[in-house]
Amino acid sequence: MDDDTYHYIIVWFIPFIFVIGIVIFVYILSSGVRIYHHLFEPLSSPLHETFEHNRTMSEEKKARTIAKAQFTRAEGHLLQALNDGKDKWAIERRYDDLKARWDKTQDAHDGYVLTLENDDDAVKEATWIDEIADRFSKIELSVSKMFDAPKQCEEKIRTESVDDTKATVQQRGVKIERMKLAVFKGDIRKYPEFKREFIKYIQPQCQAEELPFVLKGYLDESVKEEVNNVSDVYAEMWKRLDMKYGNIGKLVDAILSDVKKLSSNNSHPSEVLKMINTVEKAWRDLKALGQGNELCNSTTISIIEQAMTQQMKTEWIKIIASKAFDSGKKFLSLLEFVRDWRCRIEYALAEIREEEALDQSNQHAPVHQVTGRRSTVRKQRCWLHNIDGPTGEHPIWKCRLFQSKPVSERKNLVSINNACKRCLVAGCPGVANNEDCQRNFKCSVQGCGERHNALLHEEVAGVHHNQNGCNAGLISPLLPIQEMDASS
Numbered sequence: 001m002d003d004d005t006y007h008y009i010i011v012w013f014i015p016f017i018f019v020i021g022i023v024i025f026v027y028i029l030s031s032g033v034r035i036y037h038h039l040f041e042p043l044s045s046p047l048h049e050t051f052e053h054n055r056t057m058s059e060e061k062k063a064r065t066i067a068k069a070q071f072t073r074a075e076g077h078l079l080q081a082l083n084d085g086k087d088k089w090a091i092e093r094r095y096d097d098l099k100a101r102w103d104k105t106q107d108a109h110d111g112y113v114l115t116l117e118n119d120d121d122a123v124k125e126a127t128w129i130d131e132i133a134d135r136f137s138k139i140e141l142s143v144s145k146m147f148d149a150p151k152q153c154e155e156k157i158r159t160e161s162v163d164d165t166k167a168t169v170q171q172r173g174v175k176i177e178r179m180k181l182a183v184f185k186g187d188i189r190k191y192p193e194f195k196r197e198f199i200k201y202i203q204p205q206c207q208a209e210e211l212p213f214v215l216k217g218y219l220d221e222s223v224k225e226e227v228n229n230v231s232d233v234y235a236e237m238w239k240r241l242d243m244k245y246g247n248i249g250k251l252v253d254a255i256l257s258d259v260k261k262l263s264s265n266n267s268h269p270s271e272v273l274k275m276i277n278t279v280e281k282a283w284r285d286l287k288a289l290g291q292g293n294e295l296c297n298s299t300t301i302s303i304i305e306q307a308m309t310q311q312m313k314t315e316w317i318k319i320i321a322s323k324a325f326d327s328g329k330k331f332l333s334l335l336e337f338v339r340d341w342r343c344r345i346e347y348a349l350a351e352i353r354e355e356e357a358l359d360q361s362n363q364h365a366p367v368h369q370v371t372g373r374r375s376t377v378r379k380q381r382c383w384l385h386n387i388d389g390p391t392g393e394h395p396i397w398k399c400r401l402f403q404s405k406p407v408s409e410r411k412n413l414v415s416i417n418n419a420c421k422r423c424l425v426a427g428c429p430g431v432a433n434n435e436d437c438q439r440n441f442k443c444s445v446q447g448c449g450e451r452h453n454a455l456l457h458e459e460v461a462g463v464h465h466n467q468n469g470c471n472a473g474l475i476s477p478l479l480p481i482q483e484m485d486a487s488s
């Protein structure tokens with residue numbers, strides 16, 4: 001064999017044979033695979049499916065176990081928050097987490113049950129999810145009761161209040177409406193009363209876990225901010241409110257501040273009553289705090305004395321001047337005095353109202369004025385009543401209320417109303433100087449002859465002359481007879 005032939009065989013024939021061999025091998029191999037699948041696949045398929053099913057069921061069961069563990073952990077956190085009395089926000093957050101874990105646990109259980117081929121196994125697995133469902137239901141009930149009960153309690157209180165308003169108590173024919181507790185708005189003077197009434201009337205109607213939420217319902221928004229910084233623990237909420245509004249020192253200062261603001265600039269009965277009520281309320285509030293001695297000092301007594309009218313001061317001096325009392329007894333005597341004075345004012349105001357009602361039903365007769373040479377007739381108005389219309393159309397010397405008062409009080413009223421001490425007419429030139437009185441009256445009381453009206457004479461207080469007419473028993477509707485200066 002020559003070299004060319006040998007070279008041809010090596011270069012072309014041997015690679016060709018190699019390629020043909022590979023093709024034949026691939027064909028035989030693919031045929032073998034087809035023959036294997038054709039012969040053995042029907043036998044291996046159930047085994048493969050069983051293997052895949054078992055793997056899937058194992059995975060689903062593992063997922064269910066993990067979901068249960070997560071639920072148990074969330075359950076423990078929520079129970080701990082409930083037992084520790086955490087605030088509402090923390091409990092809500094942990095409750096929402098538990099609900100999410102419960103939903104995942106149900107989904108995991110359903111996925112596992114779907115992998116079970118035997119119905120009996122599915123029934124047995126139902127007890128597993130039922131046990132977790134019972135645990136979730138109990139916690140859900142507790143949380144729901146905590147959140148809903150305060151609202152129900154508050155609604156119950158409001159409903160009872162509305163029912164009591166509509167169906168009022170019948171007692172001897174009088175309808176009585178129950179008291180309603182007002183919202184506390186931060187007034188330090190009203191805090192002790194608010195706390196006392198809440199504990200007495202609202203607290204007994206609520207469960208212990210409901211009280212924090214109900215208490216917040218009776219606080220103004222500005223006051224709620226004070227308790228939002230503490231957990232919803234009832235005792236801690238009152239402790240925080242006591243620190244801000246129940247400080248005895250601050251409360252005493254506020255009460256004493258009201259007393260120090262008393263002024264004597266106005267002697268009107270309503271202002272005097274306001275002054276007396278301020279003193280009484282200060283004493284009542286401080287006494288309830290056990291701090292009544294804060295008022296029993298010479299400074300406070302002096303402030304109250306300066307707020308009195310001149311007539312009150314005169315009466316008070318008569319009572320206290322001859323007694324050697326310490327500050328405590330002196331204040332108690334002063335308190336009794338202003339209370340008695342309030343009764344006088346209220347009695348006098350009641351008389352004025354009765355006088356007004358009576359005068360509205362009667363037409364007053366014209367008043368005669370003596371002017372020296374002749375008489376003229378014109379209507380006079382009573383400056384004590386100072387009322388527009390027919391009610392006040394009577395002269396002051398005819399006023400039964402004025403006549404019933406002591407002479408000292410009559411003089412004080414004349415001075416307050418800028419009336420003349422001789423003719424009792426408001427605006428008379430004799431107000432500034434009784435020498436300038438237009439009528440030039442002198443007191444008609446025997447042995448007096450001073451330049452003042454007989455009704456202002458100390459020795460004739462309460463004396464009424466006999467007279468005829470519609471006002472029998474009272475001073476005459478005519479101007480009281482006075483002695484006239486010869487010059488007039």
